[in-house]
Amino acid sequence: MRVGFVGAGRMGRPMVGRLVAEGHDVRVLGRSAETRAALAEDGAVPVASVVETAAGAEVVVVCVFSDAQVREVGPELVAVLPEGAVLVLHTTGSPRTAQELAARGAGCGVDVLDAPVSGGPHDIAAGRLTLFAGGTARAFDRALPALAAYGDPILHVGPLGSGQHVKLVNNALFAAHLGLLADAVRLGEALGVPEDVLLGALPHASAASRALAGVASRNSVAAFADSTAQFLGKDLTTARALAAELGADLGSLAPAHSALAALLPPRVP
Numbered sequence: 001m002r003v004g005f006v007g008a009g010r011m012g013r014p015m016v017g018r019l020v021a022e023g024h025d026v027r028v029l030g031r032s033a034e035t036r037a038a039l040a041e042d043g044a045v046p047v048a049s050v051v052e053t054a055a056g057a058e059v060v061v062v063c064v065f066s067d068a069q070v071r072e073v074g075p076e077l078v079a080v081l082p083e084g085a086v087l088v089l090h091t092t093g094s095p096r097t098a099q100e101l102a103a104r105g106a107g108c109g110v111d112v113l114d115a116p117v118s119g120g121p122h123d124i125a126a127g128r129l130t131l132f133a134g135g136t137a138r139a140f141d142r143a144l145p146a147l148a149a150y151g152d153p154i155l156h157v158g159p160l161g162s163g164q165h166v167k168l169v170n171n172a173l174f175a176a177h178l179g180l181l182a183d184a185v186r187l188g189e190a191l192g193v194p195e196d197v198l199l200g201a202l203p204h205a206s207a208a209s210r211a212l213a214g215v216a217s218r219n220s221v222a223a224f225a226d227s228t229a230q231f232l233g234k235d236l237t238t239a240r241a242l243a244a245e246l247g248a249d250l251g252s253l254a255p256a257h258s259a260l261a262a263l264l265p266p267r268v269p
Helices: 012-021 033-041 050-054 067-080 095-108 121-125 137-147 162-190 195-204 210-218 221-246 253-263
Strands: 002-006 025-029 045-047 059-062 086-089 111-114 129-134 151-158
Touching: 002 012, 002 050, 002 067, 012 025, 012 033, 012 121, 025 050, 033 045, 050 067, 059 067, 059 137, 067 086, 067 095, 086 095, 086 137, 095 111, 095 162, 111 137, 111 162, 121 129, 129 137, 129 162, 137 151, 151 162, 162 195, 162 210, 162 221, 162 253, 195 210, 210 221, 221 253
Parallel strands: 002 025, 002 059, 025 045, 059 086, 086 111, 129 151
Antiparallel strands: 111 129
8 A cells, every 4th residue: 555654753763664664655844854764774765755644545644743833734745645545544632623624625535534643663663552542443454454554443433533532531531540640649659558569459349441551561650640741732732622612520520620730739630
């Protein structure tokens, strides 16, 4: 399959590696000569422009950091993609972004799939990154051969925008878990149980969760929360804005978010 790729960073570059390993023809946008040389070593075809990235592509994957960056490259990609191509958005952000790009693509036969991810580079390397995909069945089926290079499970969760909805709920719940863990550690210390002892014990009991496993790997709630603050902060801001727009209530997630904010006030909203 001919695949274009924008955003070959911490998450994107191992995706490119998996796509190449699965035999796809991958063109990757590289802004600098150094980046393009590294991508060529990975077996991809480095290009210097969005137009070259999209040329002849059946699928173009966007895996940049922020929604603003998607809005920067998305319209140009939609304008130059061939008819029948699918634009896949892995960046977690507003569902409105995918919907607006889909409206642009409707007139030229370009489909959009919002497919935010859950996991890290180690999951990509193992081919087990979780994808929450929103869009038509047609777009999902067309993109699936490319996404299967690094995704498993790949969950089609509903119409366009649904992938973002699921991912934002996931991250709101994940942040609440961290807030609860911060309070649990404070309780443990008040009872005379040091944080490292508590975090060494709880993963073996009924309180176990992925959030707890991550915290236990750092032996500190604060250290793990700090490592996730950059992406989690922006995603919580988006989740709150979307909930307010739709008249939804975060319920008991909100106090747990406050506990997390108290732990890292400069970084996590």
